[in-house]
Amino acid sequence: MRHPRSLAVAAVLACTATLAGCHQSSEAGGKAGDDLTLAVPIPMSSFDPARLNTGSGLLYWQAVYDTLVRLDAQRRPVPGLATSFKYSDHQTELTLDLRSGVTFSDGTAFDAQAAKANIDRFRKTDGPNKAMAASIERVDAAGAGRLVLHLSEPDPALLSNLASALGAMVSPRALAAGTVAQKPVGTGPYLYDAAGSRAGTTSYTRNKTFWDAKDFPFGHLKIVALTDPNTILNGLKAGQIDAAPIRPAQLKSLKARGMSSATFSTGWKGLVLADRAGKTLPALGKVQVRQAINLALDRDLFSSTIVPGGAQKTDQIFASGTGAYDASLTGMYPRNVAKAKTLMAQAGYPHGFSVTMPDLTAFAGTPALNTAIDQELGAIGIKVSWKKVPAQQILESMQRGEYPMFFTALSSKTPWEDIQASVLPGAAWNPFHSSDPELAGLVRTAQRAAPGAAQDAAFKAVNRWLVDNAWYAPVMAPLETWASAPGLRIGAQSQGSPPDLVRFQRSAR
Amino acid sequence: MTRILVKRIGAAAVLWAAVATAAFFLTGLGGSDPGRAILGPSATSAAVAAQNHELGVDRPLPAQFTSWAGDLLHGDLGRSYLTGRPAIEGLGQRLSVTMSLVGLSLAVVVGLSLLLAVLAATGRAGIDRAVQILSLTTHAVPGYLLALLLLTAFAVELPIFPAFGYVPLTASPGRWLAALALPVTAVALGGVAGAALQGRGALIDVLESDYIRTLRSRGVPARSVLLRHALRNAAPPWLTSLSLAFVAMLGGAFMVEKVFALQGLGTLAVDATVAGDRPVIMVLVLLTGGMVILVNLLTDLAQMWLVPKARTA
Known part of the structure; x- marks a missing residue:
């Protein structure tokens, strides 16, 4: 009876060796090879430009669609499918000269008519991106190579929107067929590989007719949806992933394996002091109280202890690297409890006040955030009661004006998009519809200024007003850390994560 | 034997319906907000409310259940709120x-x-x-x-x-x-x-x-x-x-x-x-x-x- 047992052991060993061989042969390649595998936190949802995910899902569609305009590493608009673009004197007409000789992957030529068909459809299609085209009144195709966008009012975010979902060009034939959500047909660097894709894994092969192949050096691209930090870490260590966002604490063990890292700014976290007219909490109507709150917060504690290694302290809502960011505003509100108390007394609140805020422990993953806010605001007499709100109702309750002030995390985009999202009286993150004539004037000037230095200066003026008047109490700008395998380099980008697909480049091992 | 078999299958069907009904009402208790999930955090409350109205999730839960169960009996399992595609797809x-x-x-x-x-x-x-x-x-x-x-x-x-x-x-x-x-x-x-x-x-x-x-x-x-x-x-x-x-x-x-x-x-x-x-x-x-x-x-x-x-x- 010994013989069969030996055979069984041999069979098990042979199976294991075969399986191991299968696995290793499938994973061979890496950056010495031609494959690039990236991990992002969400699965692919739709290739329809009206429904594209322009946040964490950016890379899925950047692989297949080229955009009319691109953003460079400093997030300035540069030519894409449009070789040049120019505003009229009043910033209400944008003329784009289009690249010639470009074809979609189904063989259709890219021209002004195709671009017009895309933008016209985008304007009429409901979806999360529809607001990107809100300022466009009419689209004209002037010959085959020129597109003119007529605007109802100046739109400083238009060029960056043309570098995003609004500018993603799809074959008019695919648009007409109504299949674009699942079968993308673009002019981008890669072709969607439906056969090689499955739930959680989206595969692409090189588009051999792409006009700018040198910037996209990999033959095959695979994007996998991974949310668990340990799975990502293991995938990087095992060589199954080439680059992914990681937790700062994981960096040490990855660096020991020769991996590199890069950080990208994503937005800001802090308090929205929303009831600036004091409708439900009269104290917040006093600018001194709002300034005192800013002075009471210990930004060093938040950025070094609560999000260690993953945040920079800030006191403005605009991201560094954008035209509105003003380095001279940093440090405007250093922690100074004595001065904060004086301001509270001047405002008529020497003993502070009570306020109810939504509890974010579930989001933060730790009660440390609540404790820190309790202690710091408590030092100037502000007593916070935390209200438990179901996770799915939390944003809605904040935006409905249920809380005069609340802690939140907001993503930063271009200055004008941030103003549209948080500052204008009808903005989603201006729940009490706060307004001020001086601020409105500054915003109007910025909206109508010529793009470039003049507009940047105008945005900085808006930023300074918001910081001076303490509409918010931002504490930190979180940074997302990306790790990349040896042989792969992720280029710098002043703002936004994930970084654009073009930032992933080969490097010397 | 046949009688036992029929009884067991009948009991299984009743249990299945009860589980589905309980699950439907439990999902309604969490106060889900699909409009927000679709439109993102930058959308205004009005836009989110309009989206929720379009999806029919602003109606009372029993009314939503009646529509869902009716569609189910006609073989329609509904469409995903997020992708707009049939829920059964994939x-x-x-x-x-x-x-x-x-x-x-x-x-x-x-x-x-x-x-x-x-x-x-x-x-x-x-x-x-x-x-x-x-x-x-x-x-x-x-x-x-x-x-x-x-x-x-x-x-x-x-x-x-x-x-x-x-x-x-x-x-x-x-x-x-x-x-x-x-x-x-x-x-x-x-x-x-x-x-x-x-x-x-x-x-x-x-x-x-x-x-x-x-x-x-x-x-x-x-x-x-x-x-x-x-x-x-x-x-x-x-x-x-x-x-x-x-x-x-x-x-x-x-x-x-x-x-x-x-x-x-x-x-x-x-x-x-x-x-x-x-x-x-x-x-x-x-x-x-x-x-x-x-x-x-x-x-x-x-x-x-x-x-x-x-x-x-």
């Missing part, structure tokens, strides 16, 4: 991942638990004790923790198996097996432990019974006594523990799917729940609830087939 791919994991795990549990039960019940005291210790140890380690340990050992430190992901059987049988080796181990071990102990106990009881002694005294060969008589009569408790193990494995598979980033039903359930995508959640409830009920029904039927006594119960 389910086949997800199901094949979870079923590969649970099916293989069940095969491992059946084979190993039977082997261990027989060895423990018929072998020497040393073997029996070893099987018991092994069973209790594996039973005590949670599948999630085991998955992490296996992953670190055999995918990261010793890169024998992939650290995550799934390869369809049709694409490459070898890579399919390699991708599932660690997850199946993590899911199955707990089940093996439970079923082996149940089988062992039942088999020892049967082997000590009078009719087995009679069979032995009449010179029936030991192998025949074990395989034709003892195992058949020891099967009911073992089968029951297998059906319980299947349900536990389905739950365990959802956790292990997360560790190995297998895009199965568990991952879909988590994503749909977080986004408040009720049509997808309900499809999953109907499917997984149906599977659990079906497995229990099949276990009952198998017991009736194996042990005539059960047919009168």
Whole structure:
């Protein structure tokens, strides 16, 4: 009876060796090879430009669609499918000269008519991106190579929107067929590989007719949806992933394996002091109280202890690297409890006040955030009661004006998009519809200024007003850390994560 | 026999409907906000309210349930709030991942638990004790923790198996097996432990019974006594523990799917729940609830087939 047992052991060993061989042969390649595998936190949802995910899902569609305009590493608009673009004197007409000789992957030529068909459809299609085209009144195709966008009012975010979902060009034939959500047909660097894709894994092969192949050096691209930090870490260590966002604490063990890292700014976290007219909490109507709150917060504690290694302290809502960011505003509100108390007394609140805020422990993953806010605001007499709100109702309750002030995390985009999202009286993150004539004037000037230095200066003026008047109490700008395998380099980008697909480049091992 | 069968199937159908109804109302209690999930955090409250109105989720829950149940009876499972595509779309791919994991795990549990039960019940005291210790140890380690340990050992430190992901059987049988080796181990071990102990106990009881002694005294060969008589009569408790193990494995598979980033039903359930995508959640409830009920029904039927006594119960 010994013989069969030996055979069984041999069979098990042979199976294991075969399986191991299968696995290793499938994973061979890496950056010495031609494959690039990236991990992002969400699965692919739709290739329809009206429904594209322009946040964490950016890379899925950047692989297949080229955009009319691109953003460079400093997030300035540069030519894409449009070789040049120019505003009229009043910033209400944008003329784009289009690249010639470009074809979609189904063989259709890219021209002004195709671009017009895309933008016209985008304007009429409901979806999360529809607001990107809100300022466009009419689209004209002037010959085959020129597109003119007529605007109802100046739109400083238009060029960056043309570098995003609004500018993603799809074959008019695919648009007409109504299949674009699942079968993308673009002019981008890669072709969607439906056969090689499955739930959680989206595969692409090189588009051999792409006009700018040198910037996209990999033959095959695979994007996998991974949310668990340990799975990502293991995938990087095992060589199954080439680059992914990681937790700062994981960096040490990855660096020991020769991996590199890069950080990208994503937005800001802090308090929205929303009831600036004091409708439900009269104290917040006093600018001194709002300034005192800013002075009471210990930004060093938040950025070094609560999000260690993953945040920079800030006191403005605009991201560094954008035209509105003003380095001279940093440090405007250093922690100074004595001065904060004086301001509270001047405002008529020497003993502070009570306020109810939504509890974010579930989001933060730790009660440390609540404790820190309790202690710091408590030092100037502000007593916070935390209200438990179901996770799915939390944003809605904040935006409905249920809380005069609340802690939140907001993503930063271009200055004008941030103003549209948080500052204008009808903005989603201006729940009490706060307004001020001086601020409105500054915003109007910025909206109508010529793009470039003049507009940047105008945005900085808006930023300074918001910081001076303490509409918010931002504490930190979180940074997302990306790790990349040896042989792969992720280029710098002043703002936004994930970084654009073009930032992933080969490097010397 | 037919009457019992009809009664069991009828009870299973009622249970299935009750589970689906309860799940529908429970998903309504969380205060889901699909409009916000679709339009994103920058959308205004008015836009979110309009979107929710369009989806019909601003109506009272009983009214929503009536529409959903009516559509279901017409074979319409609804459309995902998030993608706007049929809720059932892509389910086949997800199901094949979870079923590969649970099916293989069940095969491992059946084979190993039977082997261990027989060895423990018929072998020497040393073997029996070893099987018991092994069973209790594996039973005590949670599948999630085991998955992490296996992953670190055999995918990261010793890169024998992939650290995550799934390869369809049709694409490459070898890579399919390699991708599932660690997850199946993590899911199955707990089940093996439970079923082996149940089988062992039942088999020892049967082997000590009078009719087995009679069979032995009449010179029936030991192998025949074990395989034709003892195992058949020891099967009911073992089968029951297998059906319980299947349900536990389905739950365990959802956790292990997360560790190995297998895009199965568990991952879909988590994503749909977080986004408040009720049509997808309900499809999953109907499917997984149906599977659990079906497995229990099949276990009952198998017991009736194996042990005539059960047919009168």
